Amino acid sequence: MNLVLNDGSPDLSENQKLVMDLLERKSGPLSAYMILDELRDSGFRAPLQVYRALEKLISIGKVHRVESLSAFIACSHMSCEKLGVTAFVICDKCENVQEVSDESISLFVTDLAIKTKMKAAKSNIELHGLCDGCQNI
Amino acid sequence: MNLVLNDGSPDLSENQKLVMDLLERKSGPLSAYMILDELRDSGFRAPLQVYRALEKLISIGKVHRVESLSAFIACSHMSCEKLGVTAFVICDKCENVQEVSDESISLFVTDLAIKTKMKAAKSNIELHGLCDGCQNI
DNA sequence: ACAAAATAGTTATAGTATAACATAACATAC
DNA sequence: GTATGTTATGTTATACTATAACTATTTTGT
Numbered sequence: 187m188n189l190v191l192n193d194g195s196p197d198l199s200e201n202q203k204l205v206m207d208l209l210e211r212k213s214g215p216l217s218a219y220m221i222l223d224e225l226r227d228s229g230f231r232a233p234l235q236v237y238r239a240l241e242k243l244i245s246i247g248k249v250h251r252v253e254s255l256s257a258f259i260a261c262s263h264m265s266c267e268k269l270g271v272t273a274f275v276i277c278d279k280c281e282n283v284q285e286v287s288d289e290s291i292s293l294f295v296t297d298l299a300i301k302t303k304m305k306a307a308k309s310n311i312e313l314h315g316l317c318d319g320c321q322n323i
Numbered sequence: 324m325n326l327v328l329n330d331g332s333p334d335l336s337e338n339q340k341l342v343m344d345l346l347e348r349k350s351g352p353l354s355a356y357m358i359l360d361e362l363r364d365s366g367f368r369a370p371l372q373v374y375r376a377l378e379k380l381i382s383i384g385k386v387h388r389v390e391s392l393s394a395f396i397a398c399s400h401m402s403c404e405k406l407g408v409t410a411f412v413i414c415d416k417c418e419n420v421q422e423v424s425d426e427s428i429s430l431f432v433t434d435l436a437i438k439t440k441m442k443a444a445k446s447n448i449e450l451h452g453l454c455d456g457c458q459n460i
Numbered sequence: 461a462c463a464a465a466a467t468a469g470t471t472a473t474a475g476t477a478t479a480a481c482a483t484a485a486c487a488t489a490c
Numbered sequence: 491g492t493a494t495g496t497t498a499t500g501t502t503a504t505a506c507t508a509t510a511a512c513t514a515t516t517t518t519g520t
Contacts, residue, residue, distance in 0.1 A: 199467075218507070232470060237508065253390040254447050256476095256507065275439045284439055294431045295450065302412045302421055303455035310391050312447040313432065318440035336498075356475070369501060374477065393476060393507095467516070476507065483500070490493080 198242070204228050205239040206260070209249060215257035215283055252276070252283065253310045263287055271295045271309055277317035284317075335379070341365050342376040343397070346386060352394035352420055389413070389420065390447045400424055408432045408446055414454035421454075 198206060204225055209216060216224075218236045230236065240258055243249035248261050252274050262285045263272070272287040291311065299306040335343060341362055346353060353361075355373045367373065377395055380386035385398050389411050399422045400409070409424040428448065436443040 201468080233508070234510095235469075238468080253449070273435060275435065275441055277441070278444065286435065286439060290431075290434065294427075297427065298410060298412065298423065298448075298450055299452065302423060302450070304412055304414070304450060305453040305458050306450055307415065307452040309451070310447060310449040311435075312390070313435055313439070313441060313443055314446070315436065315444040316442040321442050338499080354475080355477075370477070371479095372500075375499080462520090463518100464520100465516105465518075467514105469512100469514070471512080472510085474507100474509075476505100478505075479503085481500105481502085483498105485496100485498075487496080488494085490491100 199239070201230070201235055202239045202242050204230075205236065206243055206248060209243075209258065209260040213260065214281065215252050215255050215259040217255075217257050221258070250274070250285070252312060254312045254314065259283060259285070261285065271311075273311035273313065275313045275317075276315075277320055278314050279316055279320040282317055336376070338367070338372055339376045339379050341367070342373065343380055343385060346380075346395065346397040350397065351418065352389050352392050352396040354392075354394045358395070387411070387422070389449060391449045391451065396420060396422070398422065408448075410448035410450065412450045412454075413452075414457055415451050416453055416457040419454055
């Protein structure tokens, strides 16, 4: 049993912590196999160790999967559990990824769900293009 | 040289036509390998034949890739070349996919691009959940 | 301590996509 | 019309992404 006072976030297993720390250090998106390679020295041997850790981290909102990159990125919002819907804005040149999460995003998703009579479970919103910096080169 | 009068859509190669017809017949999303299997009798032997046809069809807006399904679907709008941005609404139960393309979608994408100072090239908007029918079962 | 349940490790394999090279089809110049 | 360059297509091999099935370990409740 866990008697330690904490901030409300669930305890993470060793593997989950390793993956989380790595994603936070790198800050950009990493593929599952990049994560595996980076964590070999920490004892990772197989993809499933990565995927299982990611599954947990995604379920608690600390990591997101960027579908169009088949990659994973640490949540930039102190965890999205509360905030709900986010969008990713991806520069195809410098590969920088911004995570955007504001009222307009969740409003849009809510409206879309109503309009299509859907009970929404999950959304992926990803915008590719050139970031401010890369447009002017 | 092509001197035939047509509706403005570019000529498609035999393989491209086969893939396009299949996607239109099925109307739902198909993975590249499902397409390959369906077209073996028509002479398809290798994944690349499918991917190359898809690349072309996607570039002219007649087919979309649904990122979160790793699958491909015929455009339901007579081709999206003009219409621009679309969103996909996916029922996780019956696997039906609706393509939505209206002002509110493109407005949202435009706003997001401005807000993030991006020159947008491509967007993926995908909403997963339960459709109207599947909610009441 | 023991049984049941949850967690983690391992091996093998399925599913998705592209690189690299070979061949064929087609256009244009000569 | 044949040589030549260009584009489209075919083929083989391989890389990348993800999960199934099984085993071992750890944790938890009694």
